[in-house]
Amino acid sequence: MAKKIGTQTIRFEKKLSVAAGAAIVGPLEGEGPLSTCFDSILTDDCCGEDSFEKGESMLMQKVYDALLAKARLSSTDIDLFIGGDLLNQIIATSYAVAKYDRPYWGIYNACATFGEALQIGSAALEAGMAKHIIASASSHFSSAERQFRTPLELGSQNAVTAQRTITGGGASLLGVNMGAPYITAITTGIIVDFECNDACDMSTAMAPAAAQTLLTHFRDTKTTFMDYDMVITGDLASIGVDIVSEMMRMEGYETKDHFTDCGLLIYDREKQPITDSGGSGAGCSAAVFNSYILNKLKTKEWNRVLLVPTGALLSSITSYQKRTIPAIAHAVVIENNFQGV
């Protein structure tokens, strides 16, 4: 049985394996530094469909199919799909999952959704409810831009603080006793609202939530950045990473070279200036985890990672109504050495 440690952290008793991962990204992400890590790179970001939204669902079906092929499973072997995305009513995920005729829990914590999917998946496995679970998240630059900001056709200029919503998705196959790495502990985030209200600067809104979750996790588990080969936030990009580093330093935690962010890893900001301050989107941590990070764990280059997807819980309605932007971050420990509760 799982055990609560400190205030918000849970340590699992069972060996909760991340048995396999799959990640597919759009053309721009495929030109970035992680290009060799992905399962495939789209040449057409609509995947042959006639809308961005349909394209995003098709992207996730390609991710699920790639994952099932890698794991040599058929969809009937999957007990539960858990996932979400940024589109209103998480239609990208729901319309993608519909194809497989399997039990489904749709979830939403903005760009922290993939962290939430891993956490809920871990709960269901620890409870003995499932043998195989697929946990996923996706985002799409074009469907997100027109929903949250302006239609692409307007050609609006970006703020310097803007991030680029990545086109991409990732999915993990979770199961008990299926080999390393394992999800050994989680820290479920609380909502933190520092009263930012600039929808073009979500990293500043999310950074305090990331810092709160990191601080709580470190205190609950008596660890620091140095106890992990890498601590990796979801999509804070350059501005948010600086803020979190400074906030953690003020609390006595030096990040040194043990801290990075999926939004920084996915693009080369020098060679790809169109990506502004870096990547964002629910697909960002999902795609980077299920390619680059999982590869490093499987090859034992890294043995212990803290993944902390970060989400800004706004909508276009809350922006119109001039409300502040609450944020959340969920931490997941993934490691090769299993010690148990």
Add this chain to the structure above:
Amino acid sequence: MAKKIGTQTIRFEKKLSVAAGAAIVGPLEGEGPLSTCFDSILTDDCCGEDSFEKGESMLMQKVYDALLAKARLSSTDIDLFIGGDLLNQIIATSYAVAKYDRPYWGIYNACATFGEALQIGSAALEAGMAKHIIASASSHFSSAERQFRTPLELGSQNAVTAQRTITGGGASLLGVNMGAPYITAITTGIIVDFECNDACDMSTAMAPAAAQTLLTHFRDTKTTFMDYDMVITGDLASIGVDIVSEMMRMEGYETKDHFTDCGLLIYDREKQPITDSGGSGAGCSAAVFNSYILNKLKTKEWNRVLLVPTGALLSSITSYQKRTIPAIAHAVVIENNFQGV
């Protein structure tokens, strides 16, 4: 440890109590047949706020506060909030939960969200991750109408198949060994798409999903309608209830007087003709369960209930793009007699 039964059903080992429930509704719902069951009835459906969306968040804070008061707990006693609503990016729930500084998983399965919340909460309790969990869902007539259909100011005429999104929310306090009734089993739904595409007739889109989940649940558990004091779907209202009854009859299951629907219970369609074919919305099953149904279980008038919240997974974008409406239904067994796995 939980045990899988048949194809999609899980039976729990622990005594997962629905320790308390709270439900608050809007003025129209407060004039309906269940008026004496609710914790309170709003006179102002904006709760003093200057927008419907802010009003829906405030409604949920009132529900959470009422639940905590009933259970004699403070918010610091709650290990986890699990909930969602119909608004884009589930802002009603996220902005409501923000006040409490507690770990939060946001979820979305349209009007089946409350069923999903009870299922995920059960998983977390069975896994030993939490002592007290709050599971919730809400909806608001005015915030839903302008998001999914037309602004109220247009005064558009309703289709005869239309349902009335209820203004209301409900929350359950879940915990282990806190007395009857108990969540003893769940059947997580798969997405069913009968290729309906009329957003003014969601009950026809949802009915096949409800029938699929009921059929699977009955086969998995070797039960029928007669094994429950009442089988209660979420928000199929008059049209959907007729379709499900007929579909189940064709499979050999007579509903007799053991089948009803939260969307039928909440309004008096004769005296309240404005409610069209009945109630709908994520708050519908949440509010009716946490008042009328839970009262009947606590007083032992009913001892075994199957709650089946039903959701239509469309968005306004999918309607514009002329896509079909996939649907899902999640079943939860709540009973006073605990038998274990």
